[in-house]
Amino acid sequence: MHPHTFVFALMTFLHDLFTVTWIGGLIAMGLVTLPAAKKVFGPGPQTKQFMHAVQKRQSVLVYVSMVGLALTGFLLSKRSPDFTGLFSFASTFSLLLSIKHILMLAMVATALYRSLSAKQGGAAREKLNFALLVLNIGLGVVILLLTGLLVAYAA
Ligand code: HEM
Numbered sequence: 001m002h003p004h005t006f007v008f009a010l011m012t013f014l015h016d017l018f019t020v021t022w023i024g025g026l027i028a029m030g031l032v033t034l035p036a037a038k039k040v041f042g043p044g045p046q047t048k049q050f051m052h053a054v055q056k057r058q059s060v061l062v063y064v065s066m067v068g069l070a071l072t073g074f075l076l077s078k079r080s081p082d083f084t085g086l087f088s089f090a091s092t093f094s095l096l097l098s099i100k101h102i103l104m105l106a107m108v109a110t111a112l113y114r115s116l117s118a119k120q121g122g123a124a125r126e127k128l129n130f131a132l133l134v135l136n137i138g139l140g141v142v143i144l145l146l147t148g149l150l151v152a153y154a155a
Contacts, residue, residue: 008079015072018065023140025058030133048126059115066108080154096150100143107139 033054041047077083082093087102089095114132117125 008076011072011075014068015076018068018072019144021061022065022069023137023144025061026133026137026140029054029058030130030137034130034133055115059111062111062115066111069104082154093150093153096146096153100146100150103139103143103146107136107143110136110139 034051037047037050041050077097080093082091083097084090084094087098089098110132114129117129
């Protein structure tokens, strides 16, 4: 196998692995873990303690995935003749990629805010925390939709 092919395969593998870790983790948290915790522990402090422990473990994986997606994504970008630079809108490929970057930055800001304010209590805070989780699931799904367009366009 040509070394370039091997590097491209490895970068795509890692990019996909970081994607399932972050976006898959968000979807599992919102649609599986949180509803199940509320069902088993009820609306009281035990659900909050359990979810705080889950979020603390998951945030390590999320931070690693953020950096991994940015690094592998940049290397994947440089491979394409249509890539005209970061935050460039000079080609359809770069336009799709730049929108993807802007949405990823919004996801990073939301994730950082959620984990830095996780300790604060109160019903309003919990509601906001859940709303931010739903926001990041939505942004992640839109990024994947954009990526489908990006890969189809690049093919
Ligand atoms: C939340 C963040 C991100 C997610 C969920 C994501 C997800 C994906 C997925 C699933 C693919 C398809 C890989 C395949 O073909 O199997 C992909 C491709 C790609 N991503 Fe990302 N990505 C993210 C961030 C980034 C960033 C930050 C960059 C650039 C710095 C980037 C650049 C690319 C490029 C260039 C491709 C390949 C397109 C092609 O086939 O030519 N991605 N991304």
